[in-house]
Amino acid sequence: YGILMNCCCRTRRPELGLAFFGRVLRMGLRTNVVVATTVLQCLCGAKRTDEAVDILLHRMSELGCVPDDFSYNIVLKSLCDDSRSQRALDLLRMWENERGVCSPNVYTYNTVIHGFFKEGEVSKACNLFHEMAQKGVPPNVVTYSLTIDALCKARAMDKAQLFLRQMIHKGVRPNNVTYNVMIHGYCTLGQWKEAGKMFREMTRQGLIPDIVTWTSFMASLCKHGRTKEAAEFFDSMTAKGHKPDLVMYHVLLHGYATEGCFADMINLFNSMATKGTRSVSRCMDLFNSNICTLQNG
């Protein structure tokens, strides 16, 4: 019945899963941590976080199963998504004090750090960043990436750059996400030259820019009144058979709309039905030449 619960949860019918779970309990069937955690996922997916907290803290032990790290992390994420990261931190503290079989792991810290950054609680996020390392949970590529992202969004590109160097120094390899947030940060500020540097560093590491790299590049062009260049980039992409996704269309459509290019909008709208491929790896040279053009112009 765990599988059935999971289905209810994933098909966005949490109430079905919960009703079913209630029946299972009334029938006197035993449950275990995995199934109980699926119930937590159901509740959190239905934005019923408080009930999930209640089950986590009280009902699970009544049912004879001890919450594990997955159970906690799912509820913590839900609290953070509700912009209640401080409540999440309180729960994390309770968990630590229980001194049970498991303790907060890298997922836990990443979840709450991300929550604090999202709420603008920068110092609380930074405190946790330092705390996790002290407690023997080293920050990983996700921790660094979300921290760098927060710095970029605060327009603190120098600090973001320092964190990037620090992670490399500590042996944590940046990935696409890491470089994408850096490139996005520089492009947003119109610092095309710096963005180009990041792009080259990224490819030098053997990383292949993806649809997110291209989309944020195009969006920045549009925001700087250079929709025409974004459109050219887009056209050369599609001409090579790469299939843009919905977000990319939105970006360009919005760019056209802003500049009053309604005929182009209609054309693009009609071409959305055209087929293409998903691969974007061959866009690298395109991006490179675009960046070069921008630097020279």
Added chain:
DNA sequence: ATAGGGTTAG
């Protein structure tokens, strides 16, 4: 079974 990146509308 859990964590991070791109867009728009209002």
